[in-house]
Amino acid sequence: MKYKRILLKLSGEALMGDRQYGIDPVRLAEYAAEIKKIHEQGIEIAIVIGGGNIFRGVAGASNGMDRVQGDYMGMLATVINGMALQGALEDKGMLTRLQTALKIEAIAEPYIKRRAVRHLEKGRIVIFGAGTGNPYFTTDTAAVLRGVEIHADVILKGTRVDGVYDSDPEKNAGAIKFDTISFDDVLKKGLNVMDTTAFTLSQENKLPIVIFDMNKIGNLEKICAGENIGTVVNI
Ligand SMILES: Nc1ncnc2c1ncn2[C@@H]1O[C@H](COP(=O)(O)OP(=O)(O)OP(=O)(O)O)[C@@H](O)[C@H]1O
Numbered sequence: 001m002k003y004k005r006i007l008l009k010l011s012g013e014a015l016m017g018d019r020q021y022g023i024d025p026v027r028l029a030e031y032a033a034e035i036k037k038i039h040e041q042g043i044e045i046a047i048v049i050g051g052g053n054i055f056r057g058v059a060g061a062s063n064g065m066d067r068v069q070g071d072y073m074g075m076l077a078t079v080i081n082g083m084a085l086q087g088a089l090e091d092k093g094m095l096t097r098l099q100t101a102l103k104i105e106a107i108a109e110p111y112i113k114r115r116a117v118r119h120l121e122k123g124r125i126v127i128f129g130a131g132t133g134n135p136y137f138t139t140d141t142a143a144v145l146r147g148v149e150i151h152a153d154v155i156l157k158g159t160r161v162d163g164v165y166d167s168d169p170e171k172n173a174g175a176i177k178f179d180t181i182s183f184d185d186v187l188k189k190g191l192n193v194m195d196t197t198a199f200t201l202s203q204e205n206k207l208p209i210v211i212f213d214m215n216k217i218g219n220l221e222k223i224c225a226g227e228n229i230g231t232v233v234n235i
């Protein structure tokens with residue numbers, strides 16, 4: 001396997017499947033099955049999951065809500081997704097721990113880096129909920145932050161697009177995909193597949209990011225085996 005320890009970022013929106021809102025149990029089970037394939041190969045897996053299928057602070061603010069209030073709601077949304085994913089992984093026999101950046105001790109451990117690493121070493125899948133615990137951030141940034149903290153070998157951003165394009169492929173059918181691209185170029189060209197803070201933090205810490213289509217069965221396993229899938233963003 002190419003990687004020993006990965007930080008997998010899953011999109012909250014992708015969890016909706018074909019629904020308009022919330023969590024599609026079929027999609028959730030598919031993700032759990034994909035994760036099981038790489039877990040069985042001994043890869044240490046930490047996961048950050050988004051909350052866009054439930055709530056985003058920016059959307060709340062555009063409807064007149066206080067941004068910070070909305071961001072905390074968004075962070076709680078990621079905890080709900082984390083709990084759902086935890087259930088789906090445990091259904092398939094994997095051991096997991098959910099750690100949250102905001103304390104909700106009845107349902108999750110508080111985030112403690114050393115404990116997270118210990119869980120990984122013991123083969124438990126660690127899900128990090130509530131993003132960074134701070135408003136005005138995103139779960140993409142949280143993924144990179146946690147990835148740097150736990151010394152992950154790579155950030156694997158599993159999403160609904162199959163890589164980084166020269167413009168948003170959901171808006172421009174003629175967009176051209178990159179197989180590899182540097183952090184400098186992503187930032188210079190203003191490519192919004194992840195937010196700037198996430199890319200900058202990854203760049204500063206020399207942590208590569210692979211952006212790939214998580215909805216294509218087998219992709220996650222192939223990437224871990226060293227196949228060139230999606231787009232690699234590197235220094
Ligand atoms: N240059 C680009 N190349 C690829 N995707 C792009 C680009 N610019 C914008 N995007 C958009 O980036 C998004 C990435 O999807 P994703 O669902 O991971 O977003 P997200 O905000 O991280 O999700 P969530 O908040 O639900 O976790 C896609 O909607 C895609 O259209």
Ligand SMILES: O=c1ccn([C@@H]2O[C@H](COP(=O)(O)O)[C@@H](O)[C@H]2O)c(=O)[nH]1
Pocket residue numbers: 012049050051052055056057058070071072073074075076077078130131132133134135136137138139140142
């Ligand atoms: O560190 C963080 C992470 C997230 N938020 C809020 O949660 C939502 C959902 O996260 P996505 O990354 O958009 O899926 C986000 O829009 C923020 O409102 C946060 O405040 N801080």
